[in-house]
Amino acid sequence: MEIDWFPLWLSLRVALLSTALAFAGGLWIAYLLANRQFRGKDLLDAAVTLPFVLPPTVLGYYLLVLLGRASPLGKLWEAIFGSPLVFTWKAAVVAALLHALPLLVKSARAALESVDRSYERAARNLGASEWKLFWRVTMPLAWRSILAATALAFARSLGDFGVTLMVAGNIPGRTQTVAVAIYQAVESGNGALARTLVLIVSAAALLLLTLANRLSPSRL
Amino acid sequence: MLQARLRKSFDPQPDSAGFTLDLEFSATAGVTVLFGPSGAGKTLVLDCVAGFTPPDEGRILLDNQILYDAAARVYLPPQKRNCGYVFQNYALFPHMTLRENLAFAAERKPRLERHRRVQDMLEKFRLAEAAGRRPHEVSGGQRQRCCIARALIAEPKLLLLDEPATGLDAVLRAEFYEVLRQVRSDFATPMLLVTHDLTECFELGEEMLILHGGKIVQKGTPRTVLDEPATLEVARLLGAFNLLDCEIRTLDPGRNTSRLQVGEFELEGPYFPGHLKGDRVTLCVRPEQLKASARNGKPGPNQIPAALLRAVERPHGVRLEFSGGGVPGPVRVTLSRAEYESQRDNREWVVQFPADALRVL
Numbered sequence: 001m002e003i004d005w006f007p008l009w010l011s012l013r014v015a016l017l018s019t020a021l022a023f024a025g026g027l028w029i030a031y032l033l034a035n036r037q038f039r040g041k042d043l044l045d046a047a048v049t050l051p052f053v054l055p056p057t058v059l060g061y062y063l064l065v066l067l068g069r070a071s072p073l074g075k076l077w078e079a080i081f082g083s084p085l086v087f088t089w090k091a092a093v094v095a096a097l098l099h100a101l102p103l104l105v106k107s108a109r110a111a112l113e114s115v116d117r118s119y120e121r122a123a124r125n126l127g128a129s130e131w132k133l134f135w136r137v138t139m140p141l142a143w144r145s146i147l148a149a150t151a152l153a154f155a156r157s158l159g160d161f162g163v164t165l166m167v168a169g170n171i172p173g174r175t176q177t178v179a180v181a182i183y184q185a186v187e188s189g190n191g192a193l194a195r196t197l198v199l200i201v202s203a204a205a206l207l208l209l210t211l212a213n214r215l216s217p218s219r220l
Numbered sequence: 221m222l223q224a225r226l227r228k229s230f231d232p233q234p235d236s237a238g239f240t241l242d243l244e245f246s247a248t249a250g251v252t253v254l255f256g257p258s259g260a261g262k263t264l265v266l267d268c269v270a271g272f273t274p275p276d277e278g279r280i281l282l283d284n285q286i287l288y289d290a291a292a293r294v295y296l297p298p299q300k301r302n303c304g305y306v307f308q309n310y311a312l313f314p315h316m317t318l319r320e321n322l323a324f325a326a327e328r329k330p331r332l333e334r335h336r337r338v339q340d341m342l343e344k345f346r347l348a349e350a351a352g353r354r355p356h357e358v359s360g361g362q363r364q365r366c367c368i369a370r371a372l373i374a375e376p377k378l379l380l381l382d383e384p385a386t387g388l389d390a391v392l393r394a395e396f397y398e399v400l401r402q403v404r405s406d407f408a409t410p411m412l413l414v415t416h417d418l419t420e421c422f423e424l425g426e427e428m429l430i431l432h433g434g435k436i437v438q439k440g441t442p443r444t445v446l447d448e449p450a451t452l453e454v455a456r457l458l459g460a461f462n463l464l465d466c467e468i469r470t471l472d473p474g475r476n477t478s479r480l481q482v483g484e485f486e487l488e489g490p491y492f493p494g495h496l497k498g499d500r501v502t503l504c505v506r507p508e509q510l511k512a513s514a515r516n517g518k519p520g521p522n523q524i525p526a527a528l529l530r531a532v533e534r535p536h537g538v539r540l541e542f543s544g545g546g547v548p549g550p551v552r553v554t555l556s557r558a559e560y561e562s563q564r565d566n567r568e569w570v571v572q573f574p575a576d577a578l579r580v581l
Binding site for chain 1: 270271272297299300301303304305311313314324325327370371
């Protein structure tokens with residue numbers, strides 16, 4: 001049987017990119033939530049958690065409205081990059097990001113908050129800037145938990161289905177991620193392909209979760 | 221030199237009463253002790269000085285540099301205050317070796333000088349051989365020395381110590397006092413030490429500030445504070461006194477005498493300025509100032525017959541507790557081991573109140 005490996009590679013690429021983006025953005029949001037007092041903090045926290053609870057169709061709908069070709073953001077994207085965002089693999093990255101981000105923010109915030117405040121006080125007292133304090137004290141003490149969270153976020157973004165289908169579509173060879181490919185394989189009665197992909201995805205997820213558990217000091 | 225005037229209020233919460241810190245003090249070279257019970261606001265004072273907690277009002281001056289001034293809206297962040305802080309749990313960075321801990325603190329110094337300073341400090345605080353190990357791999361004594369060295373390496377203008385000896389065993393504690401005395405003589409840094417241990421005040425303190433309920437209730441050397449507690453409150457906080465209700469029967473400034481009614485007996489004491497005949501006062505006398513001996517017939521002047529309730533062995537003698545003579549509450553007397561041994565078979569006792577030891581509050 002000829003297996004098309006494209007969906008797997010696409011998913012890997014999408015997951016890597018969205019995890020990287022989620023890491024950068026999520027760490028920053030987690031830092032703000034853990035260290036700063038500001039108006040709308042609770043709202044930000046809730047907004048970041050929202051993708052956990054909303055149905056994929058709702059999220060997909062929002063993304064289409066927000067990023068579609070008629071929206072200001074979509075137009076801006078098209079003006080800069082010359083092509084629309086929706087129904088490309090980049091939209092799949094956005095869809096995966098939506099699921100990776102809350103996982104990362106939640107866990108990274110908990111990890112940052114679990115660092116004993118007296119270390120941070122000591123660093124400030126010794127003249128360390130907030131930047132130096134974060135990278136030289138807080139992060140080294142929290143990195144295991146944060147890395148575990150990143151592994152989880154990666155696993156989660158590897159397997160998104162609903163939102164990806166809505167904003168990136170199901171274009172074989174272009175936007176068809178592994179989750180979507182499995183759906184199509186089942187629908188079209190291609191049992192062998194579905195079985196292979198299912199096994200590969202399950203094995204990868206199992207591996208990532210084991211890794212995350214190994215990393216986190218307190219089991220997630 | 222540190223000069224501080226601080227005011228900070230906490231509104232009452234459902235689970236805690238309100239609290240107001242309101243005090244003014246200065247600390248010069250040497251050790252100034254902030255003494256007080258838990259919840260008196262001692263650590264809050266350190267946190268305000270270090271810049272971890274903003275006061276509501278006041279002014280903090282360190283060697284003519286303004287760290288905080290409510291009126292002028294000056295509030296330096298902790299990074300710019302140049303106050304070393306020795307934390308109760310030391311807060312050594314667990315992922316760094318002792319050397320890296322010191323180097324972290326020395327990074328504001330020029331690169332060339334940095335390495336030499338770290339090495340100097342490691343040697344001065346006898347940490348050279350443990351320098352490559354992490355805090356959890358070294359002894360408690362090395363940890364505490366490292367913490368002090370780390371606080372001093374950036375040449376702070378003030379060293380803040382938050383109950384650094386709490387929870388240490390006797391050996392480490394003695395070692396710690398020795399290190400601090402060394403610091404006092406080698407570095408000119410004024411130190412502000414928080415403690416609730418009276419012995420520690422005597423070990424280290426040149427000046428003692430007694431805090432209670434967010435206010436300074438007495439200042440002075442540990443000796444004067446113990447000899448002349450300013451108020452009944454201070455005497456209670458120090459916990460080192462017999463405090464007995466009594467009434468002034470006579471006062472004679474000419475002969476510098478007075479008579480006090482304690483229970484059923486009258487004691488002769490010195491003249492108490494500022495009091496009137498008939499005042500209900502509290503007699504304040506330390507257990508080691510009293511004597512206890514066998515009763516021979518009628519009790520003599522300033523003796524009160526009493527029954528021994530119990531004798532408790534102490535490291536430096538024996539603490540006896542008496543009751544009797546209508547005296548409210550037990551009377552505690554400290555005798556040396558030898559004095560007690562020679563009298564332990566006494567059936568009836570008298571407690572002797574030396575006239576010149578008596579104070580009233």
